[in-house]
Amino acid sequence: MPDPLVIVCGVDRDAVLATGEAVATANPRTVLVAHDLRRLGEGVVTRAVHREGRWTTTALELAHGCVSCTLREDLLPLLLELADDDGVGRVVLLLDPGMEPEPVCEALAHVVPDGGNGPVTEALDLVGVVAVLDGERWLDDAGSDDALADRGLALTEDDDRTVAQIVVGHAEFADVLVVVGGPEPWERVRRDAVLARLAPQARRLDAAGVDAIPDVTPVLAELHPDTRCGVPDDPHGPLLRGQPPLTRDVGVSLLHVGLRRPFHPQRLHEAFDVLLTGTVRVRGRVWVASRPEHALWIESAGGGLQIGMAGRWLADSLAWDDVDEVRRASASLRWDERWGDREQQLVVLLHDAEPADVVAALDLALLTDDELALGEDAWRAFPDPFGLSHTDPCDELEGPAVPVENRGEQA
Known part of the structure; x- marks a missing residue:
């Protein structure tokens, strides 16, 4: 039977490290693996690697300073090597604060490194993802538009992701949440209401501080x-994973919107001002009139889209x-x-906004009856800010247009 593999993520390096060390202390033959990406831009x-009570560090020079090179050239081969080592009983992968667990898991399941016979998940059993959250500031971070670069967490100079995209992604993708510390009682209740809707199936452990993080393996x-x-979730699968609470609680609510006519591309773009205000998460697939054959996937966290x-x-x-047959x-x-x-x-997770305002903004973005009657050939000519060339941020700036893939500030 393959040895278990655990992934630990979070924006606090010390808390992530303490979580891994708690596992290693309670479970002999555990190996901890971590990659520090703070000099990634320099290559x-x-x-x-922590094994048998001691750390060994190695500086790696990459041909290209990127996360995918780190995974392909070092991490994946290392994990396969550990999987073949009879002295190893468990591997805990500690992610750099700027890394998101979902693409890492994609690589573990689908990428075969040079010299390997299969992906890592055929050699190690991925038993769960653990997210370590800063209990005191997590909710503020989840609703913010602060850039990773402002916190010293950006992986490269052109990394325009936001703190919200990272902390929300960590919590949403996790199987276990380790919440370290906490705010005042009212804010704690609001934070817990958000987490209950964002990650309804995740198990929860509370720790008073970094020095009190428990072993997560029993959970x-x-x-x-x-x-x-x-x-990862299938973009065409159910959006309400794990039966989250649908009732409103302490101003926190989860809104599911299902509509059967296309959006006008320009008006949908304008609706982002509402979708990115007072919300923690917006995610789902949309039908835009100007490209009737294609489904677009929209995902926001705080002010990042x-x-x-x-x-x-x-x-x-x-x-x-x-x-596949399931989707058909x-x-x-x-x-x-x-x-x-x-x-x-x-699906829209709101913590400081009114559901009715979101619904109204989306309704205004739909095609009118007159526009609907024009037909698909006419729809394709509508102004489309989601095309391959679009200036971002959305101001009349000089310079070339760039693809819209990630936006670190409101539209």
């Missing part, structure tokens, strides 16, 4: 059967045979005679 990464052994354990492609709608017959069955259940599977599906 230098420091690898640290990892008792996770919910449907816990993700490192498996990412927009990407989520493949083709199955209403485009060319895509029907390219997806799901689309068939919701099929509309006119629009097929095309629809708006968004």
Whole structure:
């Protein structure tokens, strides 16, 4: 049976390290692996391995200063080497604060390094992802538009992600939340209400401080059967994972929006001002009139927004045979005679905004009856800020346009 692999993430290096050391102290034959990416832009990464009570550090020079090179050239081969070592009983991977667990898990499951016979997850059993949260400031960070660079957490000079994107992504993807410290009682209640809706299946451990973080392995052994354990969500799968509370509590609410007509691209863009104010998370797939064959994936955290492609709608017959049976069955259940599977599906987690304001902004972004009657050929000519060339931030600035993939400030 493969040895267990645990991933620990968080923006506090000391807290992440303390979590790993607690596992190593309670479980002999545990190896801790960490990569310090603070000099990534210079093409230098420091690898640290803790084994049998001592740390060994190695400075690595990469041909290209990027996270993917670190994974492919060093981390993945190292994990496969540890998997073959009879003296190793458990591996704990401590992520750099600027790293997100989801792409790491994708690499562990799908990338075969040079000389390997398969991906890491065939050699090690990924039993869970642990997110270490700063209990006192997590909610403020989750709703902010502060840049990673302002906290010294950006991996490269062009890393324009926000702190909210990191801390929300950590919590949402985790199977276990270790919450270190806490704010005043009222803010604690609000924070807990947000976490209950953001990560409803995650187990929770509270620690008074970094020096009081417990061993997480007993909790990892008792996770919910449907816990993700490192498996990313399908962009065309259910958006309400784990049956989160849908009632409003201490001003925190989870809004599910399902609509059956396309958005006008320019008006949807303008609606982002509302979607990015007073919200922790917006995620889902949208149907934009100017590109009727393609589903767009929208994901925000605080004031940061990412927009990407989520493949083709199955209403485009060319895509029907390219997806699995689960998606075909799901689309068939919701099929509309006119629009097929095309629809708006968004989930909005609000902590300081009114659901009615969000619904009103999205309703105004939909095509009117007159616009709808123009037909798809006319829709394609609508001004589209989601095209391949778009100036970001959204001001009339001089200079070349750039693709919209990640935006570190409000639209």
